[in-house]
Amino acid sequence: MYIVKKTFEFSAAHQLELSYQSACTNLHGHNWTVTVECRSKKLDQNGMVVDFSHIKRHIIERLDHKVLNHVLDINPTAENIARWICNEIPHCYRVDVEESQDNMASYINDDYDRGEE
Ligand SMILES: [Zn+2]
Numbered sequence: 017m018y019i020v021k022k023t024f025e026f027s028a029a030h031q032l033e034l035s036y037q038s039a040c041t042n043l044h045g046h047n048w049t050v051t052v053e054c055r056s057k058k059l060d061q062n063g064m065v066v067d068f069s070h071i072k073r074h075i076i077e078r079l080d081h082k083v084l085n086h087v088l089d090i091n092p093t094a095e096n097i098a099r100w101i102c103n104e105i106p107h108c109y110r111v112d113v114e115e116s117q118d119n120m121a122s123y124i125n126d127d128y129d130r131g132e133e
Contacts, residue, residue, distance in 0.1 A: 018058075019109075020065045023051045024072045030084040030092040043083070048097070049114040050075065054107040066107055075101055094121035 029045040032038070052075075056065045084092035088100060098111040102123050105111075114120040 017055055018065045019053060019055050020068065021051060021053045022068045022071045023049065024076065025049050026076055026080040028079050028082050028084050032093060033091045046115045048079075048094075050101060051112040052101065052105060052108060053110040054105065055109040056107045066105065071105055074104060078104075094119065095123065097121075098123035 025047055027045065027047050029043055031043045032040045034041055052071050054066045054071075059065065078087060079097075084097070088097070090096040090100060094113045094115050098113040098121050101113070102108045102111045102125050108125055110122060110124045112120055112122045
């Protein structure tokens with residue numbers, strides 16, 4: 017099994033839809049830190065699982081300096097953002113999304129290696 021990890025940052029705003037009173041329902045911003053982990057039993061024709069620069073560019077183009085509520089069709093919690101990123105990237109196994117140093121959400125794709133046996 018080959019494993020690659022890529023960490024990058026993006027800046028974006030969001031406001032959360034919550035069932036309780038919270039300052040997070042007001043529009044506010046974060047400098048998000050994202051770590052993407054991809055796994056594959058086979059390498060591609062270039063000897064890679066996935067190109068690091070493609071991962072970063074694809075996500076940055078979609079999310080950086082955006083209002084996440086406008087560009088994503090989800091309630092943009094860190095958990096939902098992690099799942100959305102994982103679904104955007106080939107061979108993605110795990111995504112960690114940090115809103116700040118003390119707040120991180122992760123999503124693990126349990127189906128990541130289906131069909132690669
Ligand atoms: Zn927030």
